[in-house]
Amino acid sequence: MKKDIRQPMPNPDVIVERRDPVFQGYFQVDRWHLRHRIAGDTWSPLLVREVFERGHAVAVLPYDPVRGCVVVIEQFRMGPLAAGRNPWMIEIVAGIIEPEEIDNPHSVAQRECLEEIGAEVQDLFEVLTYLPSPGAVSETVTLYCGRIDSSLLPKVAGNADEGEYIRISTLTLPQLAEALEMGRFDNSLMLIAAQWLLLNQQKVQDRWTQSARAGA
Incomplete structure (x- = not known):
């Protein structure tokens, strides 16, 4: 059960x-x-x-260590519109965990990458779990990081049946740091993922280098 x-x-x-x-x-x-x-x-x-x-969610930061860039998406969001802000948000991949998937968030993270950026991530690992709005919302978000080949990405993706129209782009790590400093990110998924990667990029590189050597 x-x-x-x-x-x-x-x-x-x-x-x-x-x-x-x-x-x-x-x-x-x-x-x-x-x-x-x-x-x-x-x-x-x-x-x-x-x-x-709301239930619970996963988020994925797709990172290309070869090209030194992260994959971000841009899509319409109702919340910012209602709050009087720009409703087209720069985000990372994310999705809701359905009740029957609660024991396997890892597979949800993989599926959401296929739906939202049209590509499969490799070496997916869990970073942390947090509550984005603990004052009145029960939702938790489990953040993952995954390795990706950004040269294989389409320009757009998303599930049109669910009203998703997603633009896909990449940011180099210097561009990510600049965007963070300039306040271009205004949602917790993007902010937390960006700050985490900028603080831990060498650990991520070392992890995947060791994994590649072990699989050789």
Whole structure:
């Protein structure tokens, strides 16, 4: 049986009195009635909080170590439009983990690369898992890094049946650093992945060099 991606782990410092669904559409919103421990035997008053139940996601930073560049995508996003910002976002590959895939996010990451950049990544490894908006959203994002041959990429990709129209481009590491410094990235997926790679590029190169030698 697959794990329920919406089922929280029991916590001895939290008492959940009620949890009611208040909206069910493409996403879900639940209303929680709870108390949490403050210190010792002292508990908070009853708190009522709405939580956006988005599920969980993967993100992939495709990196070409031969050409020293990363693959980024640009696509329309509804959230920035509603926030009064540019709705065409520069991002990395990402996708939602379906309930039946919760035990195999690695395969989700591989599939999303094929759909969003039209190419398969090699030597895919997990970097970290984080919560992009912990104040009101239950979603976690597991970030991967994968090796790719950027010369094989198409110019556009995406699943048209899902309304995806994705432009594909590359940034050298100096261009990535400059874009980061100039504030061109305004979403957590891109920001975290870019900063991580700029701090760890030598470790990534060494990892793949050792892997290639071991497979020789």
